[in-house]
Amino acid sequence: MKKILVILLMFMTFAVNAEVVKMSNSGICHNSGSQYYSRVKNYTSYKDLDSCLADGGRLPKNYKGIAVTTSVSSDQEYSRDKFGSGWSDTDHDGQDTRQEVLISQNTGQILLSPSGKVKQGRWISMYSGQVIMSASEIDIDHVVPLSWAWKHGASEWSNTRRESFANDERNLLAVEASLNRQKGDKGLDEWVPPANKCQYIARFVRVLKLYQLNLTPSEKPVYTRLVEQCQKE
Template sequence: MRIRRSGWMAIAAALVGAATWLHPTLTDDVTTAPSHAQPAAVSGDIAALLQQVRVIDRLPDVDGYDRGCGKGEGCVFGPAWNDPLDHSGCDARNKILASSLRDVTFKPGTRNCKVIGGVLDPDPYTGQRIPLQDRAIEVDHVVPLARAFALGAWQWDPRQRQIFANDPIELIPVSKAANRQKSDSGLDEWLPTFQPCTYIQRYLAVAAKYQLPITAAERAVATTTCPAGAEAPAA
């Protein structure tokens, strides 16, 4: 067993600087996305991020999204939680859980990889305290994969899509109920009840890093929810 303590507030604080957006490492052995997926510079300020993302009228209607990796399925983002840049033997989901939960415990014999216990406190979407043992925690993709695919990821090669789906900046443990409610929604369709500006900041950072556009409706929500000067809270 090993105990590690972190949390949403610590992650949010780490996401403020430009260097952190370019190198989003939550633990020493979590790898980052390839340089070809990164812009020259990304600021953590919401207003600055809005200047760096392209705005389009509406979400494109793109065919071909198939997340499943079973027989006959498209597997367009690769096998779940399989980071092609990480050769540690521990999957992306367990790495994120270990980095983000409090009082983490691991399954014996897994070299401190498989997380079997811990507490999400606070949940970044609801502010609640959620034990992992209740199976009420899921790892969310901040920019939903289906949405990212329609916004341009359909043009990427399979490896880049797989890197995106496992990038720590794109992954966050959250309430299962809130995650199911969010589903494939954009900023204009869903926001967390807890610290929405922190979520908007991270969503925009992912979009900027991977050069994914946002819609005009999303931009409107971001600017009205988090007007100029409204920063995501620091730890």
């Protein structure tokens, strides 16, 4: 009897380990914890959920299966270089993302330095409404901070997707350095700007949904309340 139990346990262990994780054509990773697992017919196979997520996949909405159990180690902690080495020149025109944002969000005449960098212009900060004329006083802020994104799902993205996120102009604003640094890596439950609060909240939520970042149970009611308050104004 004991031998039979041992054999059954070995078989069950093998069966669990051998489970195929399916990445659908829409990039969603399904294991047996997904209610759609049996319905996914066209997919890319992965040996486990971690591998699928590491390749740029994402979990289904309302996923109720076993959570990813990869242990957190030093190389999985947030660092800026996980989102690329600084600003990228994504369109290869000689201007990196900072320069592109300074140019696209400028409302006056641009003055370039001898090296071709933006030196002066006219920017209206969404965070304060203040007019800023010197590029040296401008920070390019990630509305949804990189560190915040890392903790809410970006740690499971591919390096390419993280670099794309870090340089996505839909998530970037030219603002005064002082308010950007006051904000740090805070979410909506910890910080909103002195001016244009509802515009900021709407933009934050838009990016959150665009990249399917996840809120914690304690954050959800706060974010819902902020959005509802803005809808009433």
